[in-house]
Amino acid sequence: xxxxxxxxxxxxxxxxxxxxxxxxxxxxxxxxxxxxxxxxxxxxxxxxxxxxxxxxxxxxxxxxxxxxxxxxxxxxxxxxxxxxxxxxxxxxxxxxxxxxxxxxxxxxxxxxxxxxxxxxxxxxxxxxxxxxxxxxxxxxxxxxxxxxxxxxxxxxxxxxxxxxxxxxxxxxxxxxxxxxxxxxxxxxxxxxxxxxxxxxxxxxxxxxxxxxxxxxxxxxxxxxxxxxxxxxxxxxxxxxxxxxxxxxxxxxxxxxxxxxxxxxxxxxxxxxxxxxxxxxxxxxxxxxxxxxxxxxxxxxxxxxxxxxxxxxxxxxxxxxxxxxxxxxxxxxxxxxxxxxxxxxxxxxxxxxxxxxxxxxxxxxxxxxxxxxxxxxxxxxxxxxxxxxxxxxxxxxxxxxxxxxxxxxxxxxxxxxxxxxxxxxxxxxx
Numbered sequence: 001x002x003x004x005x006x007x008x009x010x011x012x013x014x015x016x017x018x019x020x021x022x023x024x025x026x027x028x029x030x031x032x033x034x035x036x037x038x039x040x041x042x043x044x045x046x047x048x049x050x051x052x053x054x055x056x057x058x059x060x061x062x063x064x065x066x067x068x069x070x071x072x073x074x075x076x077x078x079x080x081x082x083x084x085x086x087x088x089x090x091x092x093x094x095x096x097x098x099x100x101x102x103x104x105x106x107x108x109x110x111x112x113x114x115x116x117x118x119x120x121x122x123x124x125x126x127x128x129x130x131x132x133x134x135x136x137x138x139x140x141x142x143x144x145x146x147x148x149x150x151x152x153x154x155x156x157x158x159x160x161x162x163x164x165x166x167x168x169x170x171x172x173x174x175x176x177x178x179x180x181x182x183x184x185x186x187x188x189x190x191x192x193x194x195x196x197x198x199x200x201x202x203x204x205x206x207x208x209x210x211x212x213x214x215x216x217x218x219x220x221x222x223x224x225x226x227x228x229x230x231x232x233x234x235x236x237x238x239x240x241x242x243x244x245x246x247x248x249x250x251x252x253x254x255x256x257x258x259x260x261x262x263x264x265x266x267x268x269x270x271x272x273x274x275x276x277x278x279x280x281x282x283x284x285x286x287x288x289x290x291x292x293x294x295x296x297x298x299x300x301x302x303x304x305x306x307x308x309x310x311x312x313x314x315x316x317x318x319x320x321x322x323x324x325x326x327x328x329x330x331x332x333x334x335x336x337x338x339x340x341x342x343x344x345x346x347x348x349x350x351x352x353x354x355x356x357x358x359x360x361x362x363x364x365x366x367x368x369x370x371x372x373x374x375x376x377x378x379x380x381x382x383x384x385x386x387x388x389x390x391x392x393x394x395x396x397x398x399x400x401x402x403x404x405x406x407x408x409x410x411x412x413x414x415x416x417x418x419x420x421x422x423x424x425x426x427x428x429x
Contacts, residue, residue, distance in 0.1 A: 009078035015330035040084040060148040068116035070146035094132035116145035117241035130186035131168040181234035188229030293318040305380040308423035310416035340385035
């Protein structure tokens with residue numbers, strides 16, 4: 001396993017994103033192109049056929065150029081490791097589905113999910129492992145399909161195994177006979193979970209688990225659309241994702257009209273009270289607190305240093321955000337500087353020493369209380385990044401005299417519902 005700041009060719013490891021039985025995926029920085037990338041690196045314990053699968057994945061993904069398919073930027077051998085460099089997203093669709101999602105946003109993501117599979121089917125490629133974790137979400141809400149390691153190219157005859165993720169695999173694919181309709185079944189399960197909040201299980205007898213919520217949110221025609229995609233007999237499903245997308249597009253004509261009407265209505269009536277509140281907060285405190293990110297749950301303005309969202313109390317609300325720092329802590333994923341020996345935000349392990357030089361920063365405004373250290377600190381650090389000593393002084397917020405009753409750090413009691421540093425509810429008189 002690679003550590004944060006470790007070099008691998010032209011890449012500098014920032015942290016690990018995911019680990020599977022065959023490969024690890026890391027967040028890294030390309031020191032030549034000056035951009036962040038995702039690196040997929042097969043584990044050395046697996047050779048032979050698994051290695052060929054990774055080569056196959058690169059070759060298939062290279063054939064598919066589409067805005068909703070994750071692009072492979074480079075693939076090469078570096079220090080005896082086979083390294084696949086890809087675009088770096090913010091999170092997987094699986095992560096996003098763990099939080100509340102609006103109907104409008106879910107419909108937009110569903111359309112992108114279908115378009116990507118339809119493009120693969122148009123090029124006679126069956127993905128064979130469609131699941132939320134293989135859809136990557138980017139900052140502009142673009143969804144991209146990834147991981148074509150199990151993909152099969154359809155010719156006159158199709159030889160394949162029952163590879164895939166068991167929760168989303170079609171019955172005929174589990175028996176080693178994947179078809180275009182198998183991908184239809186899998187993406188149908190992804191959409192059903194997205195709209196109902198539940199993942200159905202075998203024997204998939206209608207009505208499925210979560211049907212009541214689906215019925216309450218959509219017209220009967222939409223439920224029938226998903227029901228057809230999830231038929232046990234492949235012949236009764238849509239022939240491929242192209243046909244499925246066309247059916248979806250026809251159903252959404254009315255929904256799009258309603259969305260446009262709602263958007264026009266809200267623009268005429270003005271922003272909601274919550275947005276007005278956030279805007280006023282940003283006007284007063286954005287520069288002081290560096291609240292340049294959005295909470296992963298409620299989308300309110302938050303800072304990278306916050307331990308909890310001050311609006312909804314969600315833990316580590318800015319996790320996975322794009323930081324101004326040159327590296328990430330592999331534990332909490334907050335930004336860190338290259339000359340720090342430890343993470344200043346969580347009690348994580350130390351970093352691999354990369355430089356003995358100390359870089360100045362205008363955000364340094366205090367000193368470590370450890371007399372043997374006395375290195376500079378930034379506001380709201382929890383630990384000294386040089387000696388790992390816990391910062392005991394309560395940080396204050398310029399422009400606000402209020403303090404948390406639990407941790408005594410500064411809070412914005414006119415706006416916040418929770419303390420951003422310890423999650424204590426904010427009491428208002």
